[in-house]
Amino acid sequence: MTLTDTAAVPVERAASARTVLMCRPDHFTVSYRINPWMHPANPTDTSLAVQQWETLRSAYVDLGFDVQLVDPIAGLPDMVYAANGGFVLDGIAYGARFTHPERAPEGPAYMDWFERAGYAVHVPEEINEGEGDFLLAGEVILAGSGFRSSTASQAELARVFGREVVGLELVNPSYYHLDTALAVLDPEPAPGAEPTIAYLPSAFSEASQGVLRERFPNAIIVTEADAAVLGLNCFSDGRTVVVASRALGYARQLRERGYETIDVDLSELLLGGGGVKCCTLELRR
Known part of the structure; x- marks a missing residue:
């Protein structure tokens, strides 16, 4: 049997129980362009964005998640993408410091929420966009750079959490955050077990592809077509993966590996460059 056959x-x-933070898209629109998905000249439908977001929230509630909410703020249309608001682990909230001035006020807004919720808040010195670029894989933090979060933030992250941080360079501007190009599917792997990830190789530099092949030889390799609808921007509790409804091939791959899938349509929020995971910030005590 080949390695590929074994992996399948x-x-x-x-x-495993999940606690997540979300932000209702009451003020969602596309009024500026800071990623290739955004086209301000094209119309957006805020009410549809809210309906689609509510479907996602309901899916999480049905899975037994503890869903916390941060209040949306007028003038911050991208605040719905809660994953960018910080990275929370071991009861510590490492705040976000955004690249683009349009999103800069989101950083303090999320840090205020973390403080009120009882987390120890670390105000960042370096540019980073939270869990958009930082993903926990077992005991290791995978950290993306190249478009938004700086490489300097990786050293700061390691100091704050005392964990190994593995840097991964993103090279395709359509996948400007790590969570658009890579998904961690086992949030709490068994001790000593390799967490399962899925990723799009072409989103990464050659060197980073080598790192991923070495560390995750049994990863799910996702097609360009499924990645292009932000299929990798999904969220898993270890058994069930909530995934974009148009990522049909990826959903099939997940089921072949023993995961259950719930598909959701976030097509309106995709106009801002975000999907399931972008709307979902994990809270870990």
Whole structure:
């Protein structure tokens, strides 16, 4: 049996309790352009964005997630993409410091929420966009750079959390955050077990592709077509993966590995360059 055949054998998956932070898109629109997905001249439908977001929130509630909410702020249309608001681990909230001035006020807004919720807040010195570029994979933090979060933020992240940080360079502007090009599917792998990830190789530099092949030899390799609808911008509790409805091939790959899938349509929020994971910030005590 080849390695590929071994990787495709499904195993029994176990769900773990998840606590997440979300922000209702009451003020969503596309009024500026800071990524290739955004086209301010094209119309957006805020009410549809809210309906689609509510479907996602309901899916999380049905899965038993503890869904916390941060109040949206007028004039901050991208605040719905809660994942960018920080990175929370071990009861510490490492705040965001955004690249673009249009989103800069979101950083303090999320840090205020973290403080009120009882987290120890670390105000960042370096440019970073939170869990958009930082993903926990077992005991290791995978950290993206190239478009938004600076490489200097990786050293700051390591100091704050005392964890190994593995830098990954993004090279395709359509996948400007790590969570658009890579998904961690096992939030709490068994001790000593390799967490399962999925990723799009072409989103990364050759050197970073080598790192991913070495560390995650059994990863799910996603097609360009499924990545292009932000299929990798999904969220998993270890058993069930909430995924973009148009990422049909990727959903099939997930089921072949023993995951259950729930598909959601966030097509309106995709106009701002975000999907399931962008709307979801994990809170870890």
